[in-house]
Amino acid sequence: MSDSNDSTPGFDALGLPAELLATLRELGYEAPSPIQAATIPALLAGRDVLGQAQTGTGKTAAFALPILARLKPGESRPAALVLAPTRELAIQVAEAFQTYASGLRGFHVLPIYGGQAYAPQLNGLKRGPDVVVGTPGRIIDHLGKGTLKIDQLQTLVLDEADEMLRMGFIDDVRDVMERIPASCQKALFSATMPNPIRRIAERHMSEAEHITIRSKTTTAANTRQRYWVVSGMHKLDALTRILEVEEFDGMIVFARTRIATEQLAQRLEARGFSAAALNGDVPQKQREQIVDRLKRGEIDILTATDVAARGLDVDRISHVVNYDIPHDTEAYVHRIGRTGRAGRSGEAILFVAPRERGMLRAIERATRQPIETMTLPTVGDVNAQRLVRFQAKITAALESEEMDAGRETVRQTLDALDTSIEDLAAALALIARGNTQRLSDDRAPASFADSGSQAEREPRDQRGRGAPSRRDARSGSERNDDLVSYRIEVGASHGVKPGNIVGAIANEAGLDASQIGRINIQHDFSTVDLPANLAADTLEHLRRVRVASQPLSISIDSGASSKPASRPPGGPGRHTSSPGRAFDKSGPKHKARKSDEQKPRDEAGKGTSKKPDEPDKPRLVRPARTRAERKAQLKSRKKT
Template identity: 35%
Template sequence: MESLLFNQLDVSEETKKAVQDMGFEEATPIQAKAIPVILKGNDVIAQAPTGTGKTCAFGIPAIEGIDSNDDRVQVLILCPTRELVIQTTEELKALSKYKEGVRSLPIYGGQQIDRQITGLKKKPQIIIGTPGRVMDHLRRKTLRLENLKMLILDEADEMLNMGFREDIDIILESVPGNRQFVLFSATLPKAILDIADKYQTNTVKINVVHKELTVPTVEQFYLEVRESNKVEVLSRLIDANNFKLSVVFCNTKKRVDDLCKDLQARGYSAEALHGDMKQLQRDSVMNRFRNGFVDILIATDVAARGIDVDDVDAVFNYDLPSDEEYYVHRIGRTGRAKREGASFSFAAGREMNKLRDIQRYTKSKIKLMKPPTIEDIEENILSGILGEVKEVLQDGKLNKYMKYIEQMLEELDDVETDTYPTSVEVAAAFLKLSMKNAVMGSSKDVNIDELSRNRTSNLDSYEDSNMVRLFINVGKKDHLTASELIKFIAAHTTIKGKQIGRIDLLDKFSFFEIPKVTLGEAMANLVDQELKGRRVNLEVANKKQGNSGKDRGGKRDRR
């Protein structure tokens, strides 16, 4: 696989800056092979499946070749569907955001043609359209292509499958003969090769060869997870397993930084690794990860090249990679030295097509799994605690502690109240206490009806615990989530996510628990801060507040 960083491309600083804003560091294989060739002006036929970064592969050279002083159409990009037209247009606008005078316009069926004619009068230099609608404008003479410099066919095989061959021929025959012709297709059937032979000259053929999976010891899973739930599902997977070292992959540097902050706010030992960090910083992070001082490493594909650790237990594809080959490299970070490993990929909606492509090219089975439940997490924590207890029992040396248990049993024996706790019950009490203090970064939304029924008894129990329950004047109507509240507390205090107890989100306000010893710090640092656009007020919750919460919450909202 050719390696090429975007900042090494022979393109304008404006384009490099736009690519950097998009969060991309390294060109995908198809981009690394196609961009330099297209920039030279060659005709190209490239075989590349969906999801490999094709749009940047032809979009960057197209934008670089635009003369912003020329108001005529210079580039025409044909796509099979309006969805792809819209998607391509959005990416080209992002790529050209710093290029003054470069204008693009999508034209496709289903949109009013008068609106498109108005857009064409604004003199766009780049047209992205479906063959049928481009033909309509050619017939109406509202689109003229006599000054076209570059013609691009994206997903050419799909256009032929949809019956656009005749339209493509008419369009190709109506453009200048000296234009550059770039063709991208997932497959290269004879009909595609015929088009290339007929309309291209001095053609450069590009084909990205995919590697097969070479890490059979990795068990692969995927979860159908939408963007808004990714942090929570990742937290549950971590909590439900005993992974010592994990690597989480994101596609951009910003995603790496954002996720790292989210996980740290939830109490996880996580560090970021990406290309914006100085080499000294990256070396320091890697050393902490290798030595077990950091449990979770969040990285981009480029930065991950420095990860040479044999005992990584799990790899998470928080974002699906842009190229199937990257998937192989990512999950190869685990299952090394004949150890077993696991990979977990998050996908939803259109990403499922990309996941199928990955499965096809790696010739491996990626199994569907459901996110762990809170009960799964509790069971795992219980198993971990019991495992540690067994080790302590095997080690012995318990005489010092047994006398305290015996003393407790004597003190608790009460003939009058008929209370006779057993040593098994004492052990169960210690287990319950250990569970309460266990580290859990995942959260659980509370059922409002259940909370209302149990509120008084819940509040009674808080008075005798080591936790204090606080009222905050922000709730679900402010679109507050449990993870956002945890991040808010962690950002303004030294209270870690793992120290925060139960969170109850109601419509107009919320309750949360923190250790009593941190109460002063919370009141000093959180009050009058802004959360979800509101000035924060905190109060220690009591029975009266619990019983009259709705009225108090309503008054606060009206004030």
């Protein structure tokens, strides 16, 4: 086992052929990163490698360069297969291969991923690619159809294995590893090393060389991390202040849900910022266009979900804002890994609600790095910065060759309106300000305290009289009105497992595995609870997706089409493989009894025991405001 932190040799000392060295010099690569210096010689020597290093450390070149060095282009079947957790990462890795192989004649790499039509992939496979890079679900589909042959595979790479585990692809990964030739070289790379990944390595890579790149922190040292406690102010207003004052090039703002990314992008656009949303509902072609616009500087802010942003590598990302705190520490590490890459400095900002302080401490423990408190810019700071930018525009205009025409316009306007130059200038300043609202008060309505994405969807002062109270809004996730039960035409007779279904749907629909609810596997079909707001084109695509070589043919479950499906107790991620049994990380559990299900609530927020045919009891017109009134109400109810 090698443990690298020392100074590294140059690329010339690693044993790479002259053509690749020339390409690296043209690309401006001067010295290998620690993971590259430790991994390249081992892979060139034919050894299996188990590499652990954080994101953004150059893992792609660490496995791509040795593969290219040993490759003989022009073979009829692929010599190397790279599994990646997301479409974005698969495309990125394929582009990296193409870049490094620019000096190799006849080289062909093919990315294969969900969300793309099969026809281009089939045509690409017929041409005989040297390297295939793909997501596990689509790779399994092609293996099942016989359109991808790996019987002559020389190298298999698992990139970001922990993310594939997190997204539910672990069964597909095992399936691929069972199919490759015994002589195939294997390389596994992961930022973390959870037990399921270790077990795969122990079974399939018993003689692997372990390479761990240790650092003082698990996050980039050149990324400054700050947090702001959400208190007394709407998060959107806080983000606006940061955008107004912070000097940033490109920014990714992470939100938990697809709806939140879309609403946030729209609201930022309304405030004068160039923003776009990236989530699972965005078609693949449009996703690629959005990323290209971000790279070219046509948009500056990307609002994204975790799944949609994985694999993004855009040089100009200087800031990452965790608008919604992630569900776990690994997601946080992957989020802020989008900035501070390849030696560049970066900024990571985390919004933390008071009730989320526990997760903040968990993140600090996991990253072994304290996150400093952030002082939010004041209204004075924001308005002063706006004035600086406005004055800079005026200075540039004063140097313009079109000033003479502007003076003539001013003279004509003064004569026509009979006003002073000062008033005219003030009016022009208001016009120039456009839709940028001037902030005037540091204080915010109390209803914004401890606010989050859910609260932002409908401000409190806009709620109808029949809207739920704050208590009800917070317990919305317990009611689970956001899931609908769908039927898919694959079941136990086809050999399907819950992990196969989760992995395929998560990747093809752009969902996080945590958004998928109960799964019931029957003999020849299954049911799965999915978000009720799935787009029509997403459902249409899922109908054609194949799992265990069977098309899903997804449709709303006829037994639950009239009402939203309920999620099993404990939230998402519990799946059943037989009726009456629930599956989660701790193992199978008995299905919840009907008496355990959530009960209706009265205006006081407490459960009732009213039978279905029992007449409604009179409700209080005004809720109790004091402890004495509440006690009196309780006594009155007991008497009735």
